[in-house]
Amino acid sequence: MTAGDPKPIPSTAVCDLEVAVHESTDRAANTPDLLAQVYFGGPGQYQEKGWSVESSLEVLPGSGFHSQHWYTNGPVTQGEHANIRYSGHAQVLFGHLRLACPEPCDFQVLVKQAYQEIYDCLQHGTCNYLLRTWNYFPGITDPAASQSSRYDLFCSARLQAMQACNAESSIYPAATVIGSQSPFLQIYFLAGDAPGIAVENPRQTSAYDYPTTEVEAPPLFSRGVLKPWGGRMHFYVSGTASIIGHETQHLDDVGAQLNESLNNVETLVVHANDRHQTRLNAQDDLLCIKVYVRHRRDVPHIQRVLAARLPNTTPRILLLGEMCRSDLLVEIEALYQS
Ligand code: 3EB
Numbered sequence: 001m002t003a004g005d006p007k008p009i010p011s012t013a014v015c016d017l018e019v020a021v022h023e024s025t026d027r028a029a030n031t032p033d034l035l036a037q038v039y040f041g042g043p044g045q046y047q048e049k050g051w052s053v054e055s056s057l058e059v060l061p062g063s064g065f066h067s068q069h070w071y072t073n074g075p076v077t078q079g080e081h082a083n084i085r086y087s088g089h090a091q092v093l094f095g096h097l098r099l100a101c102p103e104p105c106d107f108q109v110l111v112k113q114a115y116q117e118i119y120d121c122l123q124h125g126t127c128n129y130l131l132r133t134w135n136y137f138p139g140i141t142d143p144a145a146s147q148s149s150r151y152d153l154f155c156s157a158r159l160q161a162m163q164a165c166n167a168e169s170s171i172y173p174a175a176t177v178i179g180s181q182s183p184f185l186q187i188y189f190l191a192g193d194a195p196g197i198a199v200e201n202p203r204q205t206s207a208y209d210y211p212t213t214e215v216e217a218p219p220l221f222s223r224g225v226l227k228p229w230g231g232r233m234h235f236y237v238s239g240t241a242s243i244i245g246h247e248t249q250h251l252d253d254v255g256a257q258l259n260e261s262l263n264n265v266e267t268l269v270v271h272a273n274d275r276h277q278t279r280l281n282a283q284d285d286l287l288c289i290k291v292y293v294r295h296r297r298d299v300p301h302i303q304r305v306l307a308a309r310l311p312n313t314t315p316r317i318l319l320l321g322e323m324c325r326s327d328l329l330v331e332i333e334a335l336y337q338s
Contacts, residue, residue: 015091015192016073017229019337021065021288021315027052033074036087036094038188039067040317051078051087053096056136056182060293060318062303068288070094070190073230081121083114088191092229093127096188101137103183107144108153108160114187115161123165127191130173131225132236136186140179141326148216151177151324156217171198172208175221176239176333178292179322196236198222199272201264205246214246224268226276235272235280235336239292240264241328254298254329258291258305261332269336278338285338288315292331294322302330 017035025039037052041059059066078087086095097114101107122128140151148156154177162168173189173196180186200206200223207219225236242249242257243264250256269282289310293302299318306316323331 014073014230015089016071016232017092017234018071018232019234019287019335020069020071022067022069023065025066028069031071031074032076033071035070035072035076035092037067037069040319041066051076051085051094053188055134055188055319056180056184056186057178057292057319057321058181060296060299060320062299062306063317063319065288065315065317081124082117084117084121086121088125088127090126091193093122093125093191094188095121095191097186099185101183101185107137107150107185108157110185111154111157112161112164114185115158116164118187118189119161119165119167122191126193128193129170129195130167130189130191131196131227132190133173133175133221134186134188135175135177136180136182136184136321138180138183140177140322140324149324150179152216155215155219158220159217162220171195171225172220172222174223174225174236174238175219176290176292176331177219177324178239178319178331179324181320190236192227196225196227197276199224199226199235199268199275201268202271203244203264203267210246224272226272226278233278233280233336233338235269235278235285235334237265237268237334237336239331239333240268241323241325241331243328248325248327251327252329254295255301255305257328258302258330258332259309261330262305262309265332265334280336280338283311283314285336286310286314287335287337288317289335290333291316291318292321292323292333293318294329296320298329
């Protein structure tokens with residue numbers, strides 16, 4: 001660049017991001033500031049009109065919201081990178097990838113490809129920081145040919161992709177990994193042009209430090225990620241289960257597992273406030289909670305525990321899905337917005 005060339009103007013605009021949840025699955029008006037819409041309970045496909053993700057997990061009774069709309073201060077454009085479809089602008093990106101996962105398939109190769117595409121996509125643009133990921137695929141605890149579970153292969157492949165893309169040193173995103181009933185690896189994710197702040201739970205061993213006698217490759221995610229957007233604070237809480245230290249608690253007791261998971265989320269919020277001077281209220285700032293349920297017969301019990309623990313105004317959705325450990329019956333994730 002010579003002295004006379006115009007220099008790119010550094011972006012000083014404040015990026016807003018606001019999430020709204022809705023009871024219906026009605027499509028949002030496709031306004032320029034609509035970053036993404038996420039629908040639950042559909043076939044898990046791309047929509048032709050507008051930019052949306054359909055999560056393939058079945059919605060269970062007791063669910064109060066069925067869609068999420070993510071808004072930013074636009075204008076937003078859509079693009080594609082390899083198998084990824086994304087929507088965004090210089091400061092925020094929401095992406096979706098869906099790969100067929102036939103039987104048999106080399107699952108580790110598939111996941112490595114997916115994450116390499118994700119890191120590649122982010123490195124090609126301005127939104128280099130992965131903040132939050134959602135990962136769904138079939139047969140999560142099934143042993144593969146190598147005797148490792150698909151979840152083990154997932155963790156190994158995610159690590160390999162990070163290494164291949166030199167993304168290892170970055171802050172791990174908040175993440176959810178759940179087994180689905182549809183024959184696809186579905187990943188959707190949020191990224192930004194600035195990193196979030198990782199928050200770990202003092203009651204739980206950090207997943208990336210799980211003893212290597214128990215896991216083949218460490219699960220590379222943060223328990224929670226704080227991210228300011230303009231004047232708003234988001235706190236993305238990862239899939240959270242009934243685990244203390246690194247051990248599952250309350251075997252065969254779904255109610256106690258759910259209570260313990262909720263305790264873990266509350267502890268994480270308190271810890272984030274202590275460490276980072278945020279003022280999140282564990283109840284009032286909870287925009288929505290997702291509850292992944294292994295057995296549909298547990299739904300009434302789960303509804304009763306939620307009714308006892310959450311204000312009845314807190315939007316929730318119950319989704320049928322399998323956890324990565326066979327002894328877990330329930331797992332939750334939370335989105336805080338203040
Ligand atoms: C756990 O706490 C439960 O591998 O990215 C939850 C959320 C879990 C994310 C991941 C795994 C992951 O270890 C499992």
